[in-house]
Amino acid sequence: MDLKELTRPRSYHALLVGIDCYGEKPLQGAVNDAKAINAYLKKRRHQVQIRMLTATTREGSDATTPAEDxxxxxxxxxxxxxxxxxxxxxxxxxxxxxxxxxHGTRMDATRAFANEATGELALNLLTSDGRGIRYLRGEEFAASLKGIVAKGVLVTVILDCCFSGSVLRRDHDLTVRELSYDPTIDQRYPAGAALYIDLASNSRLSVCRDVVSLPNWLIDPEGYTIMTACGPSELAREDVLDGKEKHGILSCLLLQTLVMWEGTHAPQLDIYRCICAKFKERWPRQNPMLFGNRSLSFFAGYDNPAHDPHTFVISSAGAGIRLQVGMAHGVTEGDLFSLFSTHPATGTSVATDDVPARVRTAGKLTSTLEFPDAIADNSVQSIRTGWGARQITRNLLRKFPIRLAPDLKFLADVSAALQSRGSLNAQVSNLGTEDYSFLVKMDTDENYIILDGRDQPLSNIPIISAHMEEGIPHLLAILEHLTKFKLVKELVNNSLFHNSFVAQLFTPSGEFNADDVVHVTTGDQMAFKVQNKGDRTIYIHIYDMGPRWNIQNIVSHEYHVLPPRKPLEGYPGTLRTKFRMKLPPELEEAGHEVCEDVFKVFITTRQTSFLSLELPRLGQSVPELKELSHSRVSSGNIEDDMTEDWAALAFTVWISAK
Incomplete structure (x- = not known):
């Protein structure tokens, strides 16, 4: 990008599509969606070049074409x-x-980039005469997005239809609005083979990760974000939400959230999580999905680097306040949180009038909260669905003792600082008389060094001089980072739910189950396969726990969706995803010939987010933790806990240089 491009004012372009006028199963809210978004964009302080294409159903039973020009x-x-x-x-x-x-249509996975487990999405557009349907297949749409992103344009896409699923909208009266796949349409309008060759030959892979996800039809997700109304095999709905006219629920909640943020520079991730909370409260069977670069802001540039993504969205349901994290996320009874409303003036997650809370009951995927006696009832009653919650203490971290050598430099200061962090279990060691997860000692240069429970120095730890400015806070941040890493690595749930699926890794040397040790060479391709043997949809989250103490989602969206096996409906009940393993270049340059990665896989029966467990590479700061006061029990309970279940699997992979 040259100087002229850097100084040129940014332009904004929008394409809004709303189709009610379908010959089969017409809709009533899609055109309203497009018009409402159009009105919102026109109020922006920056002028937007808008192209709106709509198809309104004519009045009269004999009308077969849209009312518009x-x-x-x-x-x-x-x-x-x-x-x-x-x-x-x-x-x-x-x-x-x-x-x-x-409307959209689910097709069988016949192309190289289609999702085998759920099929391929096709958007239902109109034929040139306005009387029929012509598919815009997912891969065709991806090719168009790729052309825009390749120019350095930042793209936001909202699909208020079923994404990679089988059905589209339905009314509030539960009338299903589904358009089944019609092969005669594909025969009339076949997609060109050159399109798929172009996608395959020009797709780009990220090189900054130890594990690189091989591409699907979402090519190079760094330049765009896609939000969809629901997951595969789910129903997207439209309803009368404002008392006047029908809208798609995603479109309506999106507008409500943008208005709440008072500006379109809101972080995409926060918008998405707020919308998810509202869906959980009112339409729990519809789960929106987010794909691509979650660091982008809505219809704008990149999110403010100071934005804290490690927040949880809570929902107010019935008489209680529920937190969208539970035991699967390392949350337990007594953990402390700070609840906050998003700041309406700036559109950032700034905590104002924070409300302290404590976990009263930790369920499998959700938790209920209680509040300190000193908190006024009106403060609790002001909490709304979509508020954020930052975790203040995490009691499970105390399972991993930290011991300090008695000759540690500034021992009293280090010990006092560690004790102030209520989540950490730190004591002065008697050296050899007790077990520990981490031991802090001094080397001959008066640097702090950290050993594991076998008295072996940990690798890839930044040098921490006892005499450096902010040395003790830096040491504490690293210890907390390491302890959380160990917690995530050891998260496990032994339940009968494990019998409902089979998960395996496939490498050039064979197939492996969880807890097996896998050896590969840098550049090797590896496949992860899950079979759903149960009768309900499962959600699969795949994380890489890398040698630089980072925990990172390795796909372009938070999770894979795997419906149960239904061959007659086109669901094979099997997910296959491929990865390429890579020894990190900086480790190779430092002379390392091997490194350890851990594939941490969470499988759940309900949509959830494990964003709270992610960690950057070791060395970035960690917020200071503070204790809160005594608490009291509030009303509320976890509903439908029997529908919540989870499993955590770990595959240890050793990557060797060639």
Whole structure:
């Protein structure tokens, strides 16, 4: 990007598509979605170049074409031309927004980039005469996105339809609005083979991770974010939410959230998690999904680096306050949280009038809270669905003792600082008289060194001089980071739920089960396979626990969705995803010929987020923890706990240099 591009004012482009006028199963809220988003974007302080394509059903039973002028119809030709126009007009640094409300269709996975477990999505557009349907397949849509992103344009996509699933919208009266796959449409409008060759040959892989996820149709997700109304095999709904007219629920909640943030520079991740909380409260069977770069802001640039992604979204349901984390996330009874409302003036997660709370009951995936006696009832009653919650203490960290050598430099100061962090179990060691997870000693240069429970020095730990400025806080941050890493590594749940699936790793040398030790060479391709043997959908989260003490999601979305096996409906009940293993370049340059990675896999029966368990590479700061006061019990209980279950698997992978 040259100087002219850096100083040029950013331009904003939007394509809004809403289709009610389907010959089969017409909708009532899709055009309303497009119009509402259009009105919102026109109020932005930056001018947006908007192209809106809508299909409103004419009044009268004999009406077969949309009420709008043909130039405004959302036909395949008009939509693809509008996407091409954005590609032609947008410049590096510009922002593009694409919103689709309408029907979609699930197709069998026949292409190289399609999702084998759930099939491929096709958006249902209109034919050029407005009387029929023509599919815009997922991979065609991806190719258009790829062309826009390749120019350095930041793209936000909202799909208010079923994404990679089988059905689309349905009414509040539970009337299913599904358009089944029609092979005759594909026969009339076949997709060109060159498209898929282009996707395969020009896809880019990230090289900053030890484990690189091989591409699917979401090519190079760094430049865009896609939010979808629901997961595969789920129903996306429309309802009367404002007392006047129907809307798609995702579109409506998106607008409500953007208005709450008072600006479109809100972080995508916070918007998504707030919307998820609202869905859990009112429509728990519909689970939105987020794909791509979660660091982008909505229809803007990158999120503020100071933004704290490690927040939980809570929901207010019935008489109690529920937290969307539980035992699977390392949360237990007595853990302390600080609840906060998002700041309406700045659109950032700034805590104002924080409300302290304590976990009263930790369920498998959710928890209920209680509040200190000193907290006024009106403060508790002010809590709303979509508030954030930062964890203040994590009691399970105390399972991993930290011992300090008696000759440690500034021992009293280090010990006092560790004791102030209520989550850590730290004491002065008698050296050899007790077990511990970590031991802090001095080396001959008066640097703090950290040993593991076998008295072996930990690798890839930054040098911490006893005489450096902020040396003790730096040491504490590292110890807390290491302790949390160990907690996540050892999270386990021995339940009968393990019998409902089979998970294995496949490498060039064979197949491996959880707890096996796997050896690969840098550059090797590895496949992860899960079979759903149960009768309900499961959610699969795959994390890499790397040699630099980082915990990172290794796919472009939070989780995979695996419906149960239903061959007649096109669900094979099997998920396969591929990875390429890589010895980190900085370790190779430092002379390391081997490193250890751990695949940590969480499998759940309900949608959840494990964002709270993620860790950056060791060395970044960790917020200081503070104790809170005595608490009292509030009303509320965890509902439907029997529907919550989880499993945690660990695959140890040793990567060797060639």
């Amino acid at each position: 043909p130039g405004m119809w959302p036909t395949y030709e008009n939509v693809t031309a509008a996407l091409d126009d954005i590609t032609a007009r947008a410049a590096p640094g510009d922002c593009a927004y694409v919103h689709f409300s309408g």
